[in-house]
Amino acid sequence: MNNNQLLVTTAMTQYPVIVAIGALDTLPERLAGLGLRGALWLISDSAVYPHYGPALEQQLRAADYTTHSLTIPSGEASKSQEQLWRIFDWMISGNVERRDAVLALGGGVVGDLAGFVAASVLRGIAVVQLPTTLLAMIDAAIGGKTGINHSLGKNLIGAFHQPRMTLADTLTLRTLPxxxxxxxxxxxxxxxxxxxxxxxxxxxxxxxxxxxxxxxxxxxxxxxxxxxxxxxxxxxxxxxxxxxxxxxxxxxxxxxxxxxxxxxxxxxxxxxxxxxxxxxxxxxxxxxxxxxxxxxxxxxxxxxxxxxxxxxxxxxxxxxxxxxxxxxxxxxxxxxxxxxxxxxxxxxxxxxxxxxxxxxxxxxxxxxxxx
Ligand SMILES: NC(=O)c1ccc[n+]([C@@H]2O[C@H](COP(=O)([O-])OP(=O)(O)OC[C@H]3O[C@@H](n4cnc5c(N)ncnc54)[C@H](O)[C@@H]3O)[C@@H](O)[C@H]2O)c1
Structure with a gap:
């Protein structure tokens, strides 16, 4: 375990939490290190993707990964049945496979929604959390709680689904409001x-x-x-x-x-x-x-x-x-x-x-x- 790496250990699994400046640059090699070689389904939001999405996809493609990306509107309202189904439609029509992984690039909203997608599509595929808010880096992207809101309350539908890794690049906080x-x-x-x-x-x-x-x-x-x-x-x-x-x-x-x-x-x-x-x-x-x-x-x-x-x-x-x-x-x-x-x-x-x-x-x- 290096200096920048923490380890979550639960009864079922163990995974690294990495918090470091410039950490996103190491994503391709870390995915390979985890044995994740399938297609990558990058989910982000409209405020985050323009800053970091294109460069990240380029890096992943340069490392021979197949990437697909989808952007949800920024904000809590996206933790909805509508966005959930939109993502399912996108992944299922794009022939998602069990060996693929979801990349959740954003704050807690993206992390919760994309994490729940990963927990449920094909009965569960890998998710890697790439938090871009301070709250998500120290809280939401760690611990495996995922979910969406219901009209009767917040976070009422969801699942525990631990990520394979949480990789927080503190440099992304420069653009956070x-x-x-x-x-x-x-x-x-x-x-x-x-x-x-x-x-x-x-x-x-x-x-x-x-x-x-x-x-x-x-x-x-x-x-x-x-x-x-x-x-x-x-x-x-x-x-x-x-x-x-x-x-x-x-x-x-x-x-x-x-x-x-x-x-x-x-x-x-x-x-x-x-x-x-x-x-x-x-x-x-x-x-x-x-x-x-x-x-x-x-x-x-x-x-x-x-x-x-x-x-x-x-x-x-x-x-x-x-x-x-x-x-x-x-x-x-x-x-x-x-x-x-x-x-x-x-x-x-x-x-x-x-x-x-x-x-x-x-x-x-x-x-x-x-x-
Ligand atoms: N799963 C958990 O354990 C857990 C824990 C705490 C909170 N949550 C959930 O997290 C959500 C809140 O998360 P949040 O505070 O990260 O909010 P958020 O995801 O809505 O992000 C806040 C705002 O900042 C924007 N943004 C994010 N990163 C940015 C960046 N680097 N540059 C520019 N803009 C950026 C987003 O588009 C959004 O407008 C809630 O839905 C809450 O229920 C989950």
């Missing part, structure tokens, strides 16, 4: 809080250097930090592939985040922004329970702000609605919300006995800031 990059940092901060205090400290240390994306991506410490944030996801899914135990810790900040996203209409707040607000709320709940020091609540708040992320929501939302929405979260069991709460920077506990009074007080503060 800055707001999307900031949203990705929320998940990196989350990974520091739940499992890696040194990662948290280094995120503090480099916040100023990383603020400007163009310069930040080229900073010598950048790829290393992204890799260490990805390493947390690798460790958690290796310990708990099917979300029966430790994987719930990745839900830190998400209980309130999901409710906020639903209450504000998806799209107004980016997921990472909602997670930032959710982490601050969870830290405050932990503090009120005597689990987490006030100084650490403040330290986390400062780091969230240093990456240009919010800790409260400007418009007033009805706390009753938030409380109701939180009870509908997928992670609720026997009508109890399972809160992932920090006990120190670098460790969390799961508690399902948090009093509604405490939660409501914190939610009211998050939803109606005094300005």
């Amino acid at each position: 800055p707001r999307e990059l900031r949203a990705g940092w929320a998940e990196a901060i989350k990974h520091g809080v739940i499992r890696d205090a040194a990662l948290f400290s280094d995120l503090e240390r480099y916040a100023d250097d990383f603020r400007d994306p163009e310069r930040g991506v080229l900073h010598p410490a950048f790829s290393d930090l992204v890799r260490r944030a990805a390493a947390v996801k690798v460790a958690v899914v290796s310990a708990d592939e099917r979300e029966q135990g430790e994987r719930i810790t990745l839900n830190y900040g998400h209980t309130l985040a999901h409710a906020l996203e639903a209450a504000t209409g998806y799209g107004r707040l980016l997921h990472g922004e909602a997670v930032a607000i959710g982490m601050h709320a969870a830290a405050q709940i932990a503090e009120r329970l005597g689990l987490f020091a006030l100084a650490d609540v403040e330290r986390q708040r400062r780091l969230i702000a240093a990456y240009g992320l919010p800790t409260d929501f400007l418009a007033t939302i009805d706390p009753d609605e938030i409380m109701t929405l939180m009870m509908r979260d997928k992670k609720v069991q026997r009508k109890r919300i399972r809160w992932v709460l920090p006990t120190a920077i670098g460790s969390v506990v799961v508690r399902d006995d948090v009093s509604e009074v405490i939660v409501r007080a914190v939610v009211e503060e998050a939803c109606a800031p005094k300005r």
Whole structure:
């Protein structure tokens, strides 16, 4: 295992996660190294493909690969039955074979959709994840969760289908809209809080250097930090592939985040922004329970702000609605919300006995800031 390579190990499989600047240039040789020699079905989106698709296809063809490519519209709405069927039609009419592989070039939307295609076409073919958002590099493209949305809710149809490899080229983040990059940092901060205090400290240390994306991506410490944030996801899914135990810790900040996203209409707040607000709320709940020091609540708040992320929501939302929405979260069991709460920077506990009074007080503060 070289320096840039992490390894996901599950009961059924093992695969590398590579995070490095210029990593896409090594794709042809790495595919050959994995024994993938069939045709390649490149799926990307309309914002990503023009930047990286043509050059990648050219490289693959130069290495004697047959490539086909298809672009979906950029955005969450593409995680749909319509796009799924469009891709199936394209692949089946193009005579896809079991030995072929799907290449998912894009953010979490492309990764989830293309991953689900790979999980289901011909009862499953290989997929290689090529994430191009920070969120996908450290979270969505690792762990094998794939799927599409249903009109009644997000991610309701899908499958676990581990990729054969996740190859993240940090150079692609230079074209990512800055707001999307900031949203990705929320998940990196989350990974520091739940499992890696040194990662948290280094995120503090480099916040100023990383603020400007163009310069930040080229900073010598950048790829290393992204890799260490990805390493947390690798460790958690290796310990708990099917979300029966430790994987719930990745839900830190998400209980309130999901409710906020639903209450504000998806799209107004980016997921990472909602997670930032959710982490601050969870830290405050932990503090009120005597689990987490006030100084650490403040330290986390400062780091969230240093990456240009919010800790409260400007418009007033009805706390009753938030409380109701939180009870509908997928992670609720026997009508109890399972809160992932920090006990120190670098460790969390799961508690399902948090009093509604405490939660409501914190939610009211998050939803109606005094300005
Ligand atoms: N499978 C999982 O475990 C998992 C985990 C977390 C999130 N998700 C899913 O991921 C999705 C969100 O992913 P996301 O935040 O990456 O969003 P996204 O895929 O929509 O990408 C965000 C935006 O950036 C654009 N973009 C992506 N990379 C770019 C680049 N390098 N240059 C220029 N533009 C670029 C995209 O076209 C899009 O407009 C959600 O659907 C969520 O459900 C899945």
